[in-house]
Amino acid sequence: MVNPGINRGKVAIVGAAESDLGEVTPGLTPMDLMAQASLRALDDAGISVREVDGIFASGVQTRMAGVHLAEYLKISPRYHNGSFSGGSVFETMVGDAVAAIQAGLCSVALIAYGSTQRSASMAGSGPARLIGIRTYDPLITPFGPRMPMSSYAMAASRHMYEFGTTREQLAEVAVSARKWALKNPVAWEKEPLSVDEVLGARIISSPFTKFDCCLVTDGGGAVVLVSAERAASLRRKPVYVLGVGDGVTHYEIHSMDDLTRTATIQSSTNAFAMAGITASDVDVVELYDAFTINTILFLEDMGFCAKGEGGAFVSEGRIAPGGTLPVNTNGGGLSYGHPGMYGLQLLVEAVRQVRGECGERQVADVNIAVAHGNGGTLSSQSTVVLGGADTL
Amino acid sequence: MGLDDRIAEAPMAHYQKRLEAGELAYQFSPKAGRAIFYPRIACPYTGSTNLEWRKSSGRGTIYTLTKLFPSNARSYAVALVDMLEGFRLMTRIVDATAEDVEIGARVALAIRPGENGDACPFFVLEGK
Incomplete structure (x- = not known):
């Protein structure tokens, strides 16, 4: 039995919100945005901030994020978790929050994130330009990769070598994300993008041009979780946590055994097993597209297509609006925004799709949504399966 | 120990x-x-x-790579190399432009100082 201590459908996300996005008002701090998103998510849920007794927060700019958020909002949590595992940490924290609520460690769990990565890198020079800057590593630095881009680029190169994945197929991922973004009023990118524009752009780290790489924006988000019992009396349609799963294969890319197979295989296998679903049951996928290869790798590893067939799968508009599998309906890290870590935004969009409140980009009849987070350099992976009342 | x-x-x-x-x-x-x-x-x-x-024998094969094209310097390839002895490391292929380097190429160790002066395991294309 997968995840025997927690149960499918016993905890629900009842509030979800973004902070200000894109390029926020100068001087705002990551904690300002984290608090804004938190209060918006609590308002969405109809729960007072005074009821929060579980805090889960993380960030690149915010050390001790959970403790800091407790101070900022004068919350005295019974349970708090400020761990860091890269952008997937917020999907991991959904599992942690489910466990904490089911174990009675807290009853109202707030998961929150905030970042001013764009503003900070525009304002500063030197180290301030690169948030989360890497220190000298004799196993990496002397060889001149641009991190993290070069790590993902090496995965893409290997995928192309082994499976014949093409440069055009990678571009299809960026083009599909852009088509979704044009339907999302809060997405950063506002202009159409073509395969030719992707291919013709400046090479960042081959095979990637700048359009294969995620944006650098400000932003944040928050979600609120309570027991299914409590959720039934709240004002929003509960979005139930059906399954969670995690996996780690390495920290740095030099220690990843197979650059074409990620820990998503493990995380999604466990999350889908707990949820009692297969890939074919999923109506919409929100996955961490820090780079175009991510979408191909994660769709393969989650079982939406066979290993090596991801390039063909994402082509011909199959993951774009009107395609057979809607992927990254908010525009993704590639075109909606990528505030340092993107994992929380995946949850917000997945919740909204299940609730059916996405307007022009709403996918019809969403019962099951997957939010899949990635952290580090394909290092940590976390899959969350969410569903509406019909899935219980 | x-x-x-x-x-x-x-x-x-x-x-x-x-x-x-x-x-x-x-x-x-x-x-x-x-x-x-x-x-x-x-x-x-x-x-x-x-x-x-x-x-190590210093000999290996390129498992994967990425090519970088700095505006003010020669292009270069950063690679993960699988060594004959069964371990993998990250390196840069030197004495070659990025265009000359491909996955599967055999490479040989060329220890040289890095930017901070420390000796580093760079590699060259074998037979070049």
Whole structure:
């Protein structure tokens, strides 16, 4: 039995919100945005901030994020978790929050994130330009990769070598994300993008041009979780946590055994097993597209297509609006925004799709949504399966 | 060295000392029967602290790569190289422009100083 201590459908996300996005008002701090998103998510849920007794927060700019958020909002949590595992940490924290609520460690769990990565890198020079800057590593630095881009680029190169994945197929991922973004009023990118524009752009780290790489924006988000019992009396349609799963294969890319197979295989296998679903049951996928290869790798590893067939799968508009599998309906890290870590935004969009409140980009009849987070350099992976009342 | 013994030499310090002496050193775990890289205090496969230092042949094959094109310098390839001894490392292929380097190419060790002066395991295309 997968995840025997927690149960499918016993905890629900009842509030979800973004902070200000894109390029926020100068001087705002990551904690300002984290608090804004938190209060918006609590308002969405109809729960007072005074009821929060579980805090889960993380960030690149915010050390001790959970403790800091407790101070900022004068919350005295019974349970708090400020761990860091890269952008997937917020999907991991959904599992942690489910466990904490089911174990009675807290009853109202707030998961929150905030970042001013764009503003900070525009304002500063030197180290301030690169948030989360890497220190000298004799196993990496002397060889001149641009991190993290070069790590993902090496995965893409290997995928192309082994499976014949093409440069055009990678571009299809960026083009599909852009088509979704044009339907999302809060997405950063506002202009159409073509395969030719992707291919013709400046090479960042081959095979990637700048359009294969995620944006650098400000932003944040928050979600609120309570027991299914409590959720039934709240004002929003509960979005139930059906399954969670995690996996780690390495920290740095030099220690990843197979650059074409990620820990998503493990995380999604466990999350889908707990949820009692297969890939074919999923109506919409929100996955961490820090780079175009991510979408191909994660769709393969989650079982939406066979290993090596991801390039063909994402082509011909199959993951774009009107395609057979809607992927990254908010525009993704590639075109909606990528505030340092993107994992929380995946949850917000997945919740909204299940609730059916996405307007022009709403996918019809969403019962099951997957939010899949990635952290580090394909290092940590976390899959969350969410569903509406019909899935219980 | 046993688990309860005080660690007498940092693994990465030993590795760097050997590089400065012109050798690419790696660890071998007799218990796991395989090479270990990067240098560490124990075998990650077995937990054994009984590790042997060995000298690499310096020969390997490019597993994957990425090419960078700085505006003010020569293009170059950063690669992950699978060494004959069964370990993998990150490196840069030197004495070649990025266009000359492909996955599957055989490469040979060329220890040279990095930007900070420390000896680093760069590689060149074999037979070039």
